[in-house]
Every structure is written in C-alpha cells, then in structure tokens.
Amino acid sequence: MYLKHLICLVSILFCIGSKLDAQNILVPNYLSFEPELNYSGTIPSPKQFLGYELGEAFTLYAHVVDYFEKIDELSDKIVVKNYGKTYEDRPLMYAIITSSANHQRLEEIRQNNLKLSDPLSTPLVEAQALMKNQPLVVSYSYNIHGNEASSTEAAMQVAYRLIAANDPATQKLLDDVVFVMYPCINPDGRDRYVAWYKSMQRMMPGKEPYDLDHHDPWPNGRTNHYWFDLNRDWVWGVHPESRGHTAVYQQWMPQLHTDYHEMGYNNNYFTVPGTTPRNFLLPDRYEPLADTIGRANANAFNRHQISYYTREDYDFYPSYGSSYPSVMARLGCWWSKAVYLEDELSKQTMARFLLCVSAFLTITSPRLLPYKKGQSAKPFFSNTPMMR
Numbered sequence: 001m002y003l004k005h006l007i008c009l010v011s012i013l014f015c016i017g018s019k020l021d022a023q024n025i026l027v028p029n030y031l032s033f034e035p036e037l038n039y040s041g042t043i044p045s046p047k048q049f050l051g052y053e054l055g056e057a058f059t060l061y062a063h064v065v066d067y068f069e070k071i072d073e074l075s076d077k078i079v080v081k082n083y084g085k086t087y088e089d090r091p092l093m094y095a096i097i098t099s100s101a102n103h104q105r106l107e108e109i110r111q112n113n114l115k116l117s118d119p120l121s122t123p124l125v126e127a128q129a130l131m132k133n134q135p136l137v138v139s140y141s142y143n144i145h146g147n148e149a150s151s152t153e154a155a156m157q158v159a160y161r162l163i164a165a166n167d168p169a170t171q172k173l174l175d176d177v178v179f180v181m182y183p184c185i186n187p188d189g190r191d192r193y194v195a196w197y198k199s200m201q202r203m204m205p206g207k208e209p210y211d212l213d214h215h216d217p218w219p220n221g222r223t224n225h226y227w228f229d230l231n232r233d234w235v236w237g238v239h240p241e242s243r244g245h246t247a248v249y250q251q252w253m254p255q256l257h258t259d260y261h262e263m264g265y266n267n268n269y270f271t272v273p274g275t276t277p278r279n280f281l282l283p284d285r286y287e288p289l290a291d292t293i294g295r296a297n298a299n300a301f302n303r304h305q306i307s308y309y310t311r312e313d314y315d316f317y318p319s320y321g322s323s324y325p326s327v328m329a330r331l332g333c334w335w336s337k338a339v340y341l342e343d344e345l346s347k348q349t350m351a352r353f354l355l356c357v358s359a360f361l362t363i364t365s366p367r368l369l370p371y372k373k374g375q376s377a378k379p380f381f382s383n384t385p386m387m388r
C-alpha cells in the first residue's frame, strides 16, 4: 500500500482548497484521493478502469495509454496526442487538459502564449492586452527515470481528478490553466522496471532496505532502451523520447514546468532553489521566482512539521528536465520525494503533496507570468560554455 501514498502526493497538485491540518497528516490513510469531491459518473477512475486501487500494483505502460485514451474518448476537457515512438515501439503521448471553453480556442491560446514568451518581438502593450484573456500554461513530465515509477501512476489520478471533479474550484482552475501532461516520458525504462518488479513481487512489499524487491538489477529501469539517462538529453535531443517532448514543449512554452522524481527511502524532501553558483544563462527573474516557490514550500513543510531541505544540493546542468525550462526563461522545478518502505512513513508523503500545492498556489495566485520586456529566452547555443 505504500505506493498508493506516493501516488497521492503527486496526484493532488490541484486541490487548492484542501483542508490540511497537522492532525490529518499523521493519519496514514489520509491520502484518500479526495472522495469528498463530486466526481462525474461518466468518467471512470483509474481504479474502475484498471481494476485495482492505484498503489496496489504498478501499471504497465500500455494500460496507462489505454486509460488516457478512454478518458479522452469520454471527456471534452482532455485531448490526448502522440509525439512519437520509443526504440521499442511504444507510443509517446501527452495530454492537454483544460476547460471545454479553452479547448474551443486552444490554438489561439497556444499562439498567444508563444507571443508572451517572446518579448523581443511582442510589444509590452500587446502582451498586457493578451494577458487579460489568457490562461497560464503549466506542464508536468513524469517518470523520466523509469524505475521511479510512482509518478506515472499519479499522472492517471491527476488527469482523472482534473476532468472528473465537478467542484467550483476545479472548474475555475481549468478556466485559468492549460495543463500539458506527459504521463511517462521513458516508457521503455518504465516497463523494464515494472515487468521486473512484478516478477519479484510478494504478497507483502519488503520493508527492509536490502530486500530484493528494492534492487532492480542492471540494466535497471532508469534509462531508455540504449541505457541512456534521458534526464541528460533535454538539450541535446539525441533520443526520440527527448526530441518528441521538447518539440511539444516549444510549441507551448509553459510558464511552469515540473519534473517528477523519486529519491532513496532515507532521503527527505528537496525543494527548489538548488545550490549555487547558478548557471549564468538563467534569466534574472529565475532567482526571485524560485525563491518565492521555495519559501512557500518551506512554510508549508514547517507548518506541518515535515523534514525537507533546500539550497544544499543539485547543480544546474541545462539538460535536466528541471533546468531546461529555466534556461528558456520559464520556471523549471523538480520535485523529489522519498521512496517508502513502510506505511508509517506516510507523514512524509504529505511533503510531496504540499510541495505541489504550494508551488501551484504560488504560481497561479499572483499569475506570475515571467514577462519583462527584453528578458526573453536567450539564444541557447550562442555561448559555448554552459556552466560556470
């Protein structure tokens, strides 16, 4: 069941109005996929579609694709598109989720967002006019490291949560934001891991760090078919997975991108900003934006007495999923959560949830479009040295 808790954290990114309190966080079963919301009966939940509660088993990629295609068929709030194939012939797909009204003018929104991302060619007056009727664009990428497998499970719940919940807060969210979701950007690595895990699975998940089911053997699921770490390929685009999702990224240029990872069971939670020095290609506004999000996360962690750390780790190689958006003058973040061995650690799972919620609140409430005349994405290949 521990995986269920992992999934919830990433899944509930959107519940701005959630009533969290310290007492609830200590209850292991608190993360219950928000049953209090009124969900549309015509959209199947992941549990209804897959036949098991998320977290009870890992889902093979083909079934993830099936789920997204099914909800695409049933809802006018989601469109699922293809952006290529992996070396092992798995389809690469992304989903766009927003209100049906926004879907009616999706191309206009996309074009406007591109204009807002290029202040050198969009006059300030025009940009300000566009922003009056323009939703934010936020994107999420999941499971680039295939053996950090909980996030793709979460992606299904995130999609369901967004398109099936009928509460006013969710409706407003969909009016205000276009979500571009990449449910799994390393399907070959994921399936390598999931197939291995299923072959090792016992009645009860192992709780000891050295239990066999915590150690997928070489070549493990982290990498793609050619054992390449795709989280080093955002800039170079050597592999079809990277070329595909960065092409989509550039079609949208979202204001905020988050990339979902896991860390070891004995790590606590990391939040942006990372350590210094910074990559000199970053726009000036990276620092205050990352600081704003980091402080919001820290406040949430403090409020709920959850361990975390920030500013002590993680360099800024521009080909990471977290840093590529930032050097493009957007805001890239990566959220990393611990992997759980025991249900008792569910308290920590809240940290993941809080990270997401606080980041989302931070970015949406002041509508922090990183727009400033003369501060667009810099030409990326104009400077040979990438790092200081």
Ligand SMILES: [Zn+2]
Pocket (backbone or CB within 6 Å): 145, 148, 260, 261, 262
């Ligand atoms: Zn990772």
